Structure formats: structure tokens, C-alpha cells
Amino acid sequence: MLSIQHLTKIYSPGGVKALDDVTFDVPKGQFLAVIGLSGSGKSTLLRCINRLIDPTSGAILLDGQDITRANTDEMRRVRRRIGMVFQHFNLVHRSSVLTNVLAGRLGYINPAWSLINRFPKADIEKAKKQLERVGIGDKAEQRADALSGGQQQRVGIARALMQDPDIILADEPVASLDPVLAHSIMQHLEKINKEDGVTVLCSLHFLDLVHRYADRVVALNNGQLVFDGLPSEIDDKKFKEIYGKDAERVG
Amino acid sequence: MEKKTSPLRSLCIALAVIAALVIYAYGFQVTKVSLEETSNPIRQERFIRILRALAKPDLITYEKEEFIVEAPIQIPCPTGGAQSHAPDTSKPYITVTPACAEPKGEVTIEGFNFEPNTNGPLNFIPPSGVSLKMESIQTDSSGHFLITTNLPKRPSDEVQTIRAITRRNLGAPHFSRNAIETWEKIVETVFLALLATTFGVVFAVPLSFLAAKNIMSPINSPLTSVALSILFLPTGLALGWQVSGKIGELSQTVGDSVPINLVGVVLIPVILWYAIRWALPPVEETTPAAALRAARLTVLLFALLLVIVFLFLLANLAGLMGNAVIASLGAFGFLGKFLASLGELLRFSITLISALTGAGIVNTIAGKLGQNIAEKTSAPVNRIVNLTLGALAGAVLFALIGAGIDWLYELENPFYTFTLPSLIGAVAGFITASALSRNATLPIGLVIYMVTRTIFNALRSIESLVMVIVFAVWVGIGPFAGVLALALHTIASNAKLYSEQVESIMAGPIEALTATGANRLQTIVYAVIPQIVPPFISYTMYRWDINVRMSTIIGFAGGGGIGFLLQQNINLLNYRQASAQMLAIAVVVASMDYLSSAMREKAV
The missing domain is CATH 1.10.3720.10 (MetI-like)
Incomplete structure (x- = not known):
């Protein structure tokens, strides 16, 4: 159970309020879509949950532990339970696909051993299995930048799965992909959500994807939570509230 | 669109052109650009000589055989006329006509029976024995040459000598001394x-x-950590230095025994491998108990000491083996010398590395301790601790800088190099600590x-x-x-x-x-x-x-x-x-x- 309480983030130079007193709960195993315009605070919200960005005030409770107060060691343990998938995949291009996937275990590996690039055999087996699972088992030895966009995002998902995550944060995972690939990636996330019971927080731009995959939607506008409910509840009126009165629906 | 030319703009351009001209004129003067010098015939001659020399790099020479042939000459003509000179015509010989002449007088020198197509100098030898070059000679295909030249202005009562030298290359070309040196x-x-x-x-x-x-x-670090690090850093350096020094002395007692050094170098890594495998488990799912962590830290510290011992033994061994094989390797003796030098270098750097490692370890401990103090103490306690530590750290930092200045400038006045800097540092540290809020961090990385x-x-x-x-x-x-x-x-x-x-x-x-x-x-x-x-x-x-x-x-x-x-x-x-x-x-x-x-x- 993830509980976000009065979360506020003010970027220090300029004083932009990216998140303004955001409060909501995410029950375990939910597929939650986060929607809103670009710059509405979706990315900031997701990055506050694993403290890639330090929130200004508020609390984030993960199974009762306040993440915002965790020190470096505690944060390492919290982060390794939260996988993250990025819009631009964020793979290390020059490393092999396998090394990229194994990097998901770094939170568990003793830092001293990772200096000499030593992973336990079990982890290597596991990485190969995860690659099989996302359908690119034959690409393990290739360089990450030799893969197409859709394949790179699958490597990103495999990397997140290596963490044995309780939660996956997906920051616009399909925004750089074509519609066919977008569905394929979303189906992988759905499978992880349904089969493994992993909570998924996924920020999305297209409402048809939200309707198709999400259990629940929260919407941000200018850092404020403007909607929290079922995807089917987003009618034209709600839509205008979320995206502004000049917006028109596409797809 | 019609193009307008404003008179002011034209004036500006004209001024800019004039300014540029003046700048270049001054530049010419300052850098002494002079076409006169370049067309000076003497300088041109020298320049061409150098160019020609440069075009013939001294790389290849031959063994040379010299033929020296002499003929007498009298300057000026003695009263009784010149002595006759009858050369042996079966060998190479030269004739000088006339056999006597006034200083700077013209003579014809002819050579016969020389080696065909050779060259060399034609020298004038006065009684003092020095050699004055008159001309260069070049024999034709029948070994003959003919030169008309002027004698030097060297009158003497004695008979003087004209010497023709020709040189012939012997055998194959080989690299010159210069080429070998250059290589x-x-x-x-x-x-x-x-x-x-x-x-x-x-x-x-x-x-x-x-x-x-x-x-x-x-x-970024909280002030507590930074101050503790500054306070402990010199201690860590000194500790690492001392410990490695002691271990170095200890390893000297093993001394020249190759077997003991060898056993150490082989055995220690094995021990280290198991110690580190135990102390640093590759994967840790849960936080280990405090006692286990303490035990692991102890083992790691012990391993660290073993590493220093190992390095010293390795240095010993490299030195011993290197010196032992220098003689037996012959031409490749430099490999042995290299090994010995590496050992020397290693021994020299162990002390430095362990001093830095010591500083690093103490620094990490200080940082963690500071972090803990910052997180776990109440606000007033934290404030007092920060103010004290800030002042102390400032004093130590500035005192160290003062010591550096003292060493460099040899001031030897403790008031300026110790007391005053410490005071200034303490005040600065105190002010910094009091200015910072409880959760503020110092941008130490920056x-x-x-x-x-x-x-x-x-x-x-x-x-x-x-x-x-x-x-x-x-x-x-x-x-x-x-x-x-x-x-x-x-x-x-x-x-x-x-x-x-x-x-x-x-x-x-x-x-x-x-x-x-x-x-x-x-x-x-x-x-x-x-x-x-x-x-x-x-x-x-x-x-x-x-x-x-x-x-x-x-x-x-x-x-x-x-x-x-x-x-x-x-x-x-x-x-x-x-x-x-x-x-x-x-x-x-x-x-x-x-x-x-x-x-x-x-x-x-």
C-alpha cells in the first residue's frame, strides 16, 4: 500500500510549484494511470516516490515507512523494491543488453563486488529468464543501442523486473513508440500487474490507453490533483477540467 | 530597395582601413620585417648553404681510402730558380707549373694516374703543417684533373707543399655515427x-x-560530517602512514629470503580471497545484525593490513628477483632492472596509498558519525555540537594552511603561521555553523x-x-x-x-x-x-x-x-x-x- 500525503514540490530557483498538496492512496496490485498535460507534474510525482527528486514537504508512506525521511542506506532498500521504466528507456548504450538488465540487481549486490563486474550466477540466469519473458531472449549479447525502440523499452522493463519490485513506476513508457509497439509494451506492464501482483503507476498521454489498461486514474493540472476515479468516469466535462477548456479529444 | 550610403558610415570605414594600416605598419616595424635582409647576397649564400646541407642529412657513410699526392712549391721564387721535381710517373702524381710563383700568383696544377671519378680537396701546406684548402678536385674517367688557381699569400724561405687528396668509397654503405645516435x-x-x-x-x-x-x-554533507572529516583527515593520513611504515619495517625482517617472500605472496591472496568472500557477501536481502557487521568490519580491517603486507612482500620479491636475473639475462638485463625498479616504485607508493586509504576510511567513519549525530540528536544539542565542531574544524583547516605557508616561506613566526590562522579559522567555522539551519547541507562536492x-x-x-x-x-x-x-x-x-x-x-x-x-x-x-x-x-x-x-x-x-x-x-x-x-x-x-x-x- 502506497500512500501519498500532502505532497508538495517547489523547484528552488524560480519557485515553480510542480506539485501542490497532492494526496491519494494506491492499494496493492492496482494499475493506476496518471494523466495531465505536459508540465502538470506527472514526472515529478513519480520521481518523488523513489526520491529521484526530493519533495519539499509532505509524506510518502510505503507499507507504513515514510520514504521522505529515509537515509541513504534505507533509501537503497526502498528503491530496490520500486522498479522504474522511462520514456527514453535510459539504457547504457554501449553495454550489452544482459548487463543492462543485470544493472537492475545493483541495489542487492554488494557495491564492492560490482566494481569488478561480478554478478551471482543465479542473477545471470534470472536476467536471461526476464529477457525471455519480454520476448527478446536472443538479444542478450547485443549492444543495447543495436536494438529498436520497442526492444529497448522491453529491456527497460526486464531491468525493472530484476528488482523483484512491489511497485513499478512507468514515466510515459510508450510516448516515444508507435501505436502498435505502445500496445505491446502496455500489455507487458499489464501482465506484470495481473500475474505478479505488482502495483503499477503509469503516466500516460492517450486516453484510449488509459481506458484499455488502467484500473483507476488520477489527473494532475498545474501540480494539483483534479481527478481521482475510474477511467470510465472521464466524460467531456471532466476532460475539459483536466486538459483545459480549449482541449479536444484525440483517440 | 534603394541602397543608402550615409557619409558617416563611409567615414567610419575609411578610418577603420587607416587604423588597420597603421596597426600593420607598426607590426612590421616591431617584428623587423625586412626584405633588404632577405635579398642580401651574403645572407642568401649562407641560407642556400644551410638549405643544401639540410637536404643532405648525415645518415650514410662509407669506409674511405685516401690517396695523398704531394708536390713542392716555392713562394716566392728563390734566386737560383725552383728546384726541379721529378715525380714517379708510375703512380698517381701532380705537376705544378710553374714550380715557383709570387704570393697570390697563378699556377696550373695537373694530376695524372688518379683513380677515375673520385674527388677530394686540394690543400696548401705551409711549413707550420696546417692544411689550407685551395680548391676541390674531381678526376675524370681517365683519372686526370687540371686546375688553374691562385696561390695563397704565404711567402716562405722553405719549400712548401701542395697536397691533393682523393677519396674512394670502400665496400657497402653503412649508417653513420650520427644516424646511430639519432636512432x-x-x-x-x-x-x-x-x-x-x-x-x-x-x-x-x-x-x-x-x-x-x-x-x-x-x-552534499551536513556540517557535522564535514567538520568531523576535516578534524579526522590528518589523523587518518598519519595513521595510514604510520601503519604502513611499521608493516614495511616488519617486512624488512623477512629480508632477502626469496622462499619466504614467495610463500607470502602466494598465500596471502588465498587468505584474502576467503576473508573478503566472507566479509562482503555478494547479495544481501536483509539488514544483518550489529554483531555480524562488527565482525565483518574487523575482518575487512585485518584484510586491509594483510594487503599492505602482501604489497611489501611483492615489492621485496620483485626487487630480489629483478636483481638476480639482471646478469643471467645478458642483453635483456634491462627487463630484470625494470622488475627491480617496479618493486622499488611499489614500495615507495605503498606508504602513500595506505596514507590515502587511511584518510579515506577515517573520512567515511567521520561522515557516517556526522550523519548520525545530525539525524539523531535534538535541535539544541545538534546546534551546540555543530558550533563546537565548526569552530574546531575551521581552526584545524586554517592551521594546516598556515603550516603550509610556514613551510613554503620559512616565516618561523608561530603567531602568524599558527595562532592567527587558527583564530580566524575558528571564528569563520563558528560563523558558518551558526548561519546554517538544522537541515542545511554544505555543497562539499562543488x-x-x-x-x-x-x-x-x-x-x-x-x-x-x-x-x-x-x-x-x-x-x-x-x-x-x-x-x-x-x-x-x-x-x-x-x-x-x-x-x-x-x-x-x-x-x-x-x-x-x-x-x-x-x-x-x-x-x-x-x-x-x-x-x-x-x-x-x-x-x-x-x-x-x-x-x-x-x-x-x-x-x-x-x-x-x-x-x-x-x-x-x-x-x-x-x-x-x-x-x-x-x-x-x-x-x-x-x-x-x-x-x-x-x-x-x-x-x-
Whole structure:
């Protein structure tokens, strides 16, 4: 159970309020879509949950532990339970696909051993299995930048799965992909959500994807939570509230 | 659209043209550009002579056989007429007609039976025995020559001599002494550049991370940690230094026994392997108990001491084995000497490394302790602790700086070098501590970044040609001074280049790995290093290229290599010899250029 309480983030130079007193709960195993315009605070919200960005005030409770107060060691343990998938995949291009996937275990590996690039055999087996699972088992030895966009995002998902995550944060995972690939990636996330019971927080731009995959939607506008409910509840009126009165629906 | 020309604009252009003319005229005057000098016939003749000498690099010689043929000459004609001279016509001989003449008088000299197509000088030998060159002779295909020339202005009562010398090449051509010297020096030059680049890069790579803003700027520490680190840093340095010194002494007692050293060098890594395997489990799902952690820390500390012992034994062994094999290896004795030198170098650096390690360990402990104090104490306690520690750390820091100043300037006045700095530091520390709020952190990473950058920029602005003068005073004139100077310059300039590469990497992978729970070290190993390998290789090759070029002239300032030879030959007006060295430099630089660009292309 993830509980976000009065979360506020003010970027220090300029004083932009990216998140303004955001409060909501995410029950375990939910597929939650986060929607809103670009710059509405979706990315900031997701990055506050694993403290890639330090929130200004508020609390984030993960199974009762306040993440915002965790020190470096505690944060390492919290982060390794939260996988993250990025819009631009964020793979290390020059490393092999396998090394990229194994990097998901770094939170568990003793830092001293990772200096000499030593992973336990079990982890290597596991990485190969995860690659099989996302359908690119034959690409393990290739360089990450030799893969197409859709394949790179699958490597990103495999990397997140290596963490044995309780939660996956997906920051616009399909925004750089074509519609066919977008569905394929979303189906992988759905499978992880349904089969493994992993909570998924996924920020999305297209409402048809939200309707198709999400259990629940929260919407941000200018850092404020403007909607929290079922995807089917987003009618034209709600839509205008979320995206502004000049917006028109596409797809 | 009609184009308007305003008179003011035209005036401005005219003024600008006049100003440019004046600037160039002054430039001509200052740099003494003079066409008169270039058309001066004497200077032209000299210039052409040098060019011709340069076009004939002194590389190849032959064994030579000299034929010396003499004929008498009397200057001026004696009263009784010249003595007759009847040469042996079966051998090479010369005739001088007339056999006597006034000073500067004209004579005809004819040579017969010489070796065909040879050449050499025609000399005049006065009674003093010195040799004055009159002409050059060149025999034709029948071994004959004919020269009409003027005698020197050297009257004498005695009979003087005209000597014709011809030389013939014997056997196959071989390399001249100069060519061999040039070869030796150019090899020295290339290796000088290689060593300087290697030493420089070894230091520049780790230092470049300290000068990379994206790596350093996220490093912030609470004041408590920073102050404790400053307080403990000298202790850590001293501790590491002392411990390694003691272990070094201890390892000396083992001394010259190769078997004991060998057993140590083989056995210790095995012990270390098991100790480290136990103390550093590869994967940890849960937080271990305090007792287990303490035990592991103890084992690690013990392992660290063992590492120092191991290094000392290794140094011993390298020295012993190296010296033992020098004689038996014969021509490859330098390999043994190299091994012994490596041992020496290792022994020298262990102390330094362990001092730094000691500082690092104590620093980490201080940092953690500070973090704990900052987090776990109540606000007023924390404030008092911070104020005290701030003042103390400030005092220590400034006292250390004072000690440095005292050492450098030999002031020997404790008030200015100890009391006053400590006081100022204490006050500054106190003020900093009182100005900071409870949760504020100091941007310690940025401070380190700024300091490193400044040092690099200062070092980089001093050319290695200047640095080598200082090093030549320290280690003597020769290639070693050149290596040190080039290495220092390589550190400064490449650390900057590397750090710019670190700064320009993609941030995405770092973010992704941080999100998996990887710590800073792991992020660097898995997200930063793979990205910077190609540019680092490329810059290293480029630097080697630069160092080869620099090392060709570093000898001018006492840094060894081919520059020294070149400078000598230029100063002695041995242009043919100098030409050989210039040729060697050109060949090496051109091939380095080709090689480095080829390797850079492969790396990226």
C-alpha cells in the first residue's frame, strides 16, 4: 500500500510549484494511470516516490515507512523494491543488453563486488529468464543501442523486473513508440500487474490507453490533483477540467 | 530597395582601413620585417648553404681510402730558380707549373694516374703543417684533373707543399655515427612520450571525476560530517602512514629470503580471497545484525593490513628477483632492472596509498558519525555540537594552511603561521555553523570541484618546456626530467578534457541506475564509465601524439630525447647532422599522427 500525503514540490530557483498538496492512496496490485498535460507534474510525482527528486514537504508512506525521511542506506532498500521504466528507456548504450538488465540487481549486490563486474550466477540466469519473458531472449549479447525502440523499452522493463519490485513506476513508457509497439509494451506492464501482483503507476498521454489498461486514474493540472476515479468516469466535462477548456479529444 | 550610403558610415570605414594600416605598419616595424635582409647576397649564400646541407642529412657513410699526392712549391721564387721535381710517373702524381710563383700568383696544377671519378680537396701546406684548402678536385674517367688557381699569400724561405687528396668509397654503405645516435635518441623520445602519457593518464582519469560538475555537485554533507572529516583527515593520513611504515619495517625482517617472500605472496591472496568472500557477501536481502557487521568490519580491517603486507612482500620479491636475473639475462638485463625498479616504485607508493586509504576510511567513519549525530540528536544539542565542531574544524583547516605557508616561506613566526590562522579559522567555522539551519547541507562536492578545476587550470597554463627546467634541477638533466614534466602537464590538461567528457554524458542511465537502488560508486561503474571509454581512449591517443611532438623539443630545456642532440648540432653549425634529426622527428610525428588517428577511429 502506497500512500501519498500532502505532497508538495517547489523547484528552488524560480519557485515553480510542480506539485501542490497532492494526496491519494494506491492499494496493492492496482494499475493506476496518471494523466495531465505536459508540465502538470506527472514526472515529478513519480520521481518523488523513489526520491529521484526530493519533495519539499509532505509524506510518502510505503507499507507504513515514510520514504521522505529515509537515509541513504534505507533509501537503497526502498528503491530496490520500486522498479522504474522511462520514456527514453535510459539504457547504457554501449553495454550489452544482459548487463543492462543485470544493472537492475545493483541495489542487492554488494557495491564492492560490482566494481569488478561480478554478478551471482543465479542473477545471470534470472536476467536471461526476464529477457525471455519480454520476448527478446536472443538479444542478450547485443549492444543495447543495436536494438529498436520497442526492444529497448522491453529491456527497460526486464531491468525493472530484476528488482523483484512491489511497485513499478512507468514515466510515459510508450510516448516515444508507435501505436502498435505502445500496445505491446502496455500489455507487458499489464501482465506484470495481473500475474505478479505488482502495483503499477503509469503516466500516460492517450486516453484510449488509459481506458484499455488502467484500473483507476488520477489527473494532475498545474501540480494539483483534479481527478481521482475510474477511467470510465472521464466524460467531456471532466476532460475539459483536466486538459483545459480549449482541449479536444484525440483517440 | 534603394541602397543608402550615409557619409558617416563611409567615414567610419575609411578610418577603420587607416587604423588597420597603421596597426600593420607598426607590426612590421616591431617584428623587423625586412626584405633588404632577405635579398642580401651574403645572407642568401649562407641560407642556400644551410638549405643544401639540410637536404643532405648525415645518415650514410662509407669506409674511405685516401690517396695523398704531394708536390713542392716555392713562394716566392728563390734566386737560383725552383728546384726541379721529378715525380714517379708510375703512380698517381701532380705537376705544378710553374714550380715557383709570387704570393697570390697563378699556377696550373695537373694530376695524372688518379683513380677515375673520385674527388677530394686540394690543400696548401705551409711549413707550420696546417692544411689550407685551395680548391676541390674531381678526376675524370681517365683519372686526370687540371686546375688553374691562385696561390695563397704565404711567402716562405722553405719549400712548401701542395697536397691533393682523393677519396674512394670502400665496400657497402653503412649508417653513420650520427644516424646511430639519432636512432637511439628518437627511440628515447618515443618512449619518453609513452611513459609520460601513461603516468599522466593514470592520475588524470581518477582526478577527472573530481573535476566533473555532474558527478560532484550532488555531493552534499551536513556540517557535522564535514567538520568531523576535516578534524579526522590528518589523523587518518598519519595513521595510514604510520601503519604502513611499521608493516614495511616488519617486512624488512623477512629480508632477502626469496622462499619466504614467495610463500607470502602466494598465500596471502588465498587468505584474502576467503576473508573478503566472507566479509562482503555478494547479495544481501536483509539488514544483518550489529554483531555480524562488527565482525565483518574487523575482518575487512585485518584484510586491509594483510594487503599492505602482501604489497611489501611483492615489492621485496620483485626487487630480489629483478636483481638476480639482471646478469643471467645478458642483453635483456634491462627487463630484470625494470622488475627491480617496479618493486622499488611499489614500495615507495605503498606508504602513500595506505596514507590515502587511511584518510579515506577515517573520512567515511567521520561522515557516517556526522550523519548520525545530525539525524539523531535534538535541535539544541545538534546546534551546540555543530558550533563546537565548526569552530574546531575551521581552526584545524586554517592551521594546516598556515603550516603550509610556514613551510613554503620559512616565516618561523608561530603567531602568524599558527595562532592567527587558527583564530580566524575558528571564528569563520563558528560563523558558518551558526548561519546554517538544522537541515542545511554544505555543497562539499562543488567545493572540491572548484578547487580541482583551479589547480588544473593553473598547471595547464604552464608549458611543459618551463616545467622541465624545475624538474631538471630536481632529478638532473635527462629524459626522466622530461617524463615528469610531460606527465604533469598531461595530468592537468587531460583531466580537464576527461572531466568535460564526463560532464557531457547522458544523464538518463544514471537516473535509471539510481532508481534501482545502486549507490554512487555503482552508478559510476555501470552508467558513467561505459559512456566515457571511447572519448577517453581517443583523448589519450591524442595526448600521446602531442607528447611525442613535445618530447622532440623538450630536450632544448634539458628534458632528454632527440631535442638535446638537435640543439647541439644546430649550435655547432652541423647542419647535415641536424638535418638527420629533423628528418627523424618528421617521420616519427607523421607516423604517430597516422597511428593515433587510426586507433581513435577504431575506439569510437
